[in-house]
Amino acid sequence: MDATDPxxxxxxxxxxxxxIWQALLQHIQLTAIAVVGGLLVAVPVGLVVWRWRALRNxxxxxxxVLYTIPSLALFALLVPFxxxxxxxxxxxxxxxxxxxxxxxxxxxxxxVPAEIREAATGMGYRPARRLLTIDIPLxxxxxxxxxxxATVTTIGLVTVTALLGEGGLGxxxxxxxxxxxxxxxxxxxxxxxxxxxxxxxxxxxxxxxATPWRGGR
Amino acid sequence: xxxxGFRAILSGVLGLSLxxxxxxxxxxxxxxxxxxxxxxxxxxxxPPECPQRPFCEKGLMDKYGLTFKDFKPLDAGGPLTKAAxxxxxxxxxxxxxxxxxxxxxxxxxxxxxxxLQNADNVVPVGRQAALKxxxxxxxxxxxxxxxxxxLAGMNKSADIDKQDPAQIASDYLKKIGVSTSGGSGKGxxxxxxxxxxxxxxxxxxxxxxxxxLGYDVSYKLNLGNREVVEPALEKGDIDLYPGYAATxxxxxxxxxxxxTPDPAATVKLLNGYLQAKxxxxxxxxxxxxxxxxxxxxxxxxxxxxVNLSDLAKNG
Amino acid sequence: MxxxxxxxxxxxxxxxxxxxxxxxxxLWEHVQxxxxxxxxxxxxxxxxxxxxxxxxxxxxxAINISNVGRAVPSFGILVIAVxxxxxxxxxxxxxxxxxxxPPIVTNAYVGMRDVDPELKEAARGLGMxxxxxxxRVEMPVxxxxxxxxxxxAGVQVVATATLAAVVAWGGLGRYIVDxxxxxxxxxxxxxxxxxxxxxxxxxxxxxxxxxxxxxRPMRASIRWFSRPMRTDELVLQGG
Numbered sequence: 001m002d003a004t005d006p007x008x009x010x011x012x013x014x015x016x017x018x019x020i021w022q023a024l025l026q027h028i029q030l031t032a033i034a035v036v037g038g039l040l041v042a043v044p045v046g047l048v049v050w051r052w053r054a055l056r057n058x059x060x061x062x063x064x065v066l067y068t069i070p071s072l073a074l075f076a077l078l079v080p081f082x083x084x085x086x087x088x089x090x091x092x093x094x095x096x097x098x099x100x101x102x103x104x105x106x107x108x109x110x111x112v113p114a115e116i117r118e119a120a121t122g123m124g125y126r127p128a129r130r131l132l133t134i135d136i137p138l139x140x141x142x143x144x145x146x147x148x149x150a151t152v153t154t155i156g157l158v159t160v161t162a163l164l165g166e167g168g169l170g171x172x173x174x175x176x177x178x179x180x181x182x183x184x185x186x187x188x189x190x191x192x193x194x195x196x197x198x199x200x201x202x203x204x205x206x207x208x209x210a211t212p213w214r215g216g217r
Numbered sequence: 218x219x220x221x222g223f224r225a226i227l228s229g230v231l232g233l234s235l236x237x238x239x240x241x242x243x244x245x246x247x248x249x250x251x252x253x254x255x256x257x258x259x260x261x262x263x264p265p266e267c268p269q270r271p272f273c274e275k276g277l278m279d280k281y282g283l284t285f286k287d288f289k290p291l292d293a294g295g296p297l298t299k300a301a302x303x304x305x306x307x308x309x310x311x312x313x314x315x316x317x318x319x320x321x322x323x324x325x326x327x328x329x330x331x332x333l334q335n336a337d338n339v340v341p342v343g344r345q346a347a348l349k350x351x352x353x354x355x356x357x358x359x360x361x362x363x364x365x366x367x368l369a370g371m372n373k374s375a376d377i378d379k380q381d382p383a384q385i386a387s388d389y390l391k392k393i394g395v396s397t398s399g400g401s402g403k404g405x406x407x408x409x410x411x412x413x414x415x416x417x418x419x420x421x422x423x424x425x426x427x428x429x430l431g432y433d434v435s436y437k438l439n440l441g442n443r444e445v446v447e448p449a450l451e452k453g454d455i456d457l458y459p460g461y462a463a464t465x466x467x468x469x470x471x472x473x474x475x476x477t478p479d480p481a482a483t484v485k486l487l488n489g490y491l492q493a494k495x496x497x498x499x500x501x502x503x504x505x506x507x508x509x510x511x512x513x514x515x516x517x518x519x520x521x522x523v524n525l526s527d528l529a530k531n532g
Numbered sequence: 533m534x535x536x537x538x539x540x541x542x543x544x545x546x547x548x549x550x551x552x553x554x555x556x557x558x559l560w561e562h563v564q565x566x567x568x569x570x571x572x573x574x575x576x577x578x579x580x581x582x583x584x585x586x587x588x589x590x591x592x593x594a595i596n597i598s599n600v601g602r603a604v605p606s607f608g609i610l611v612i613a614v615x616x617x618x619x620x621x622x623x624x625x626x627x628x629x630x631x632x633x634p635p636i637v638t639n640a641y642v643g644m645r646d647v648d649p650e651l652k653e654a655a656r657g658l659g660m661x662x663x664x665x666x667x668r669v670e671m672p673v674x675x676x677x678x679x680x681x682x683x684x685a686g687v688q689v690v691a692t693a694t695l696a697a698v699v700a701w702g703g704l705g706r707y708i709v710d711x712x713x714x715x716x717x718x719x720x721x722x723x724x725x726x727x728x729x730x731x732x733x734x735x736x737x738x739x740x741x742x743x744x745x746x747x748r749p750m751r752a753s754i755r756w757f758s759r760p761m762r763t764d765e766l767v768l769q770g771g
Binding site: 065068069070071072073074076077079080152153155156159160162163169170173176177182185186188189192193196197200 | 535599600602603604605606607608609611612614615687690691692694695698699705708711712717720721723724725727728731732734735
Binding site: 165174177183 | 379
């Protein structure tokens with residue numbers, strides 16, 4: 001729109017490292033709360049759904065359908081009740097992470113071979129011990145994949161929360177829109193991509209560390 | 218592909234899409250019909266809340282008797298509105314009188330000959346509990362020095378030179394001799410701004426000055442429009458924002474029409490409403506920023522437009 | 533009256549069904565844009581993914597393009613598109629196409645890669661030329677996975693088209709954005725309901741298309757309401 005405005009003004013970057021840093025920190029914070037909060041809810045829910053097979057299809061189907069609700073619409077449904085606050089942002093973000101994580105937890109636990117579980121029971125493992133030492137570790141790759149997906153998805157969605165007054169790097173994108181200014185726009189968008197890629201790589205590394213028996217991937 | 222059903226659907230889909238693109242792209246400008254009010258041939262562009270605002274489309278309808286062909290929700294006198302004016306998506310757009318780029322882009326601001334706009338002087342609006350005596354005194358002092366020319370210059374730096382609002386604010390404070398650094402621990406203040414650059418600049422001016430007094434200032438800039446910001450103030454999510462006296466009044470009194478061209482009187486009326494909510498408006502500045510309805514030079518020449526009431530004439 | 537009652541009233545109000553701000557117009561804008569953007573993305577992305585998958589080239593790129601594509605913030609892409617192409621429908625269209633291409637490419641690639649090599653050899657043995665085998669043997673077998681990618685892309689396009697209202701486009705997102713600006717909670721809620729309903733409808737319609745495209749014997753083994761598992765297995769399970 002403004003043809004004379006270069007895509008990146010390096011001097012602006014130099015003068016605003018603290019602004020960019022703050023935005024990045026807020027972005028990471030919003031993401032972390034959403035993923036960790038999502039795990040805290042998804043693990044018990046996933047375990048329950050996994051144990052009671054009757055719940056399986058209904059819960060996963062409903063979750064799959066809810067996942068299609070666009071993020072702006074979900075935030076919009078919350079605003080009349082929780083206002084333009086971090087609560088609205090986090091409730092929306094956590095909703096999506098829960099949907100992803102529950103599914104992956106259930107599918108992951110499902111993937112544990114029945115023979116191994118029976119062997120463990122046969123060896124005298126009580127249900128709780130079997131869960132902690134057999135089921136969950138073997139389900140870990142799929143669960144970790146879910147955590148990776150939830151994290152990358154959330155990092156993208158956090159930019160939308162700029163419309164709620166939060167936003168992290170999305171704030172830079174928004175100010176780029178309002179001021180017709182390309183540099184913060186590019187920094188915000190590119191920063192978000194880089195953050196997502198870095199998070200994905202780090203989590204993939206953590207996944208490898210947590211499941212050393214699986215060999216490289 | 219084996220499935221007949223699938224093949225049928227695919228053909229239907231392709232056919233529909235061709236139909237859709239044919240239908241969709243035929244919409245466009247209709248030829249101007251003479252003998253009808255000029256306004257009815259123009260599309261108005263402005264922020265989404267414009268149709269219900271007494272100094273915006275609603276006021277144009279009530280005071281000038283103008284009914285536009287359509288309204289396009291864009292932004293608050295920002296780049297989207299200007300782009301729409303340039304492209305011809307809209308023929309008249311809401312801009313702000315202190316906008317530094319109006320002259321540069323060759324827009325023609327139509328005269329407010331029936332005086333729809335009133336004293337939209339900059340005024341700090343905040344929570345009484347958060348604004349102590351020293352803060353109030355300093356903000357009033359700044360307001361006393363701020364002029365409309367100052368605003369226009371600062372806006373130009375932001376919009377055309379792409380300078381950072383925070384930088385512009387600190388340069389201005391330095392110019393008028395107000396300190397921006399000084400200890401901490403006097404209390405927390407959250408300053409908010411509307412979703413246009415001038416508001417970010419004003420919020421930074423107030424906020425940095427308060428930081429100079431020793432307050433811990435945080436910002437919520439580009440928070441939204443008044444419909445968003447004022448309730449946030451009432452709730453206590455924010456403590457202060459730079460308002461515009463007449464529009465604040467007409468917002469709070471739900472469009473009763475009490476605002477006048479006198480800033481001090483307008484602020485007095487405003488405080489009558491604010492006190493009950495635990496809020497306060499400080500002294501109004503001499504600096505004014507009003508709604509300005511602008512057209513491109515081509516449009517102005519086409520219909521010989523000078524005043525807003527010209528839009529009611531037939532053309 | 534509760535907000536739900538007010539929302540019902542909002543839908544019952546005939547003024548909301550009329551004119552450029554009315555539900556039919558906004559719905560049409562949204563559907564038309566989503567449809568054309570997804571179709572265009574498919575036209576651009578399918579040949580690339582299918583050919584790459586057939587020859588087994590560019591595997592890492594094809595798989596990772598989806599992961600990176602998922603990392604790109606749609607809000608950012610929209611605003612960048614406006615900077616490049618001005619306001620209105622063109623930037624929204626281009627941004628949506630850009631977002632829809634990665635999942636279609638990745639799924640087309642993986643779908644073609646997963647075609648049983650013995651099947652390809654058999655076709656060759658029957659004397660089929662390569663491009664004939666590709667079109668009439670490999671692609672039908674890969675179709676379910678390809679359709680899964682189009683389904684993912686389509687739903688994402690409907691969702692991002694909602695955001696395009698922030699950059700002065702229309703569509704159903706307008707009710708949400710205007711409602712935010714006017715503090716009209718009822719409008720926000722009604723808009724959200726409309727958008728959510730359309731998204732679910734799109735998902736169902738595309739799932740139906742995927743079902744039709746799946747050869748009968750394979751239909752039972754696909755999880756229809758699934759969402760992505762591992763980031764690299766995401767293509768297989770209909771999401």
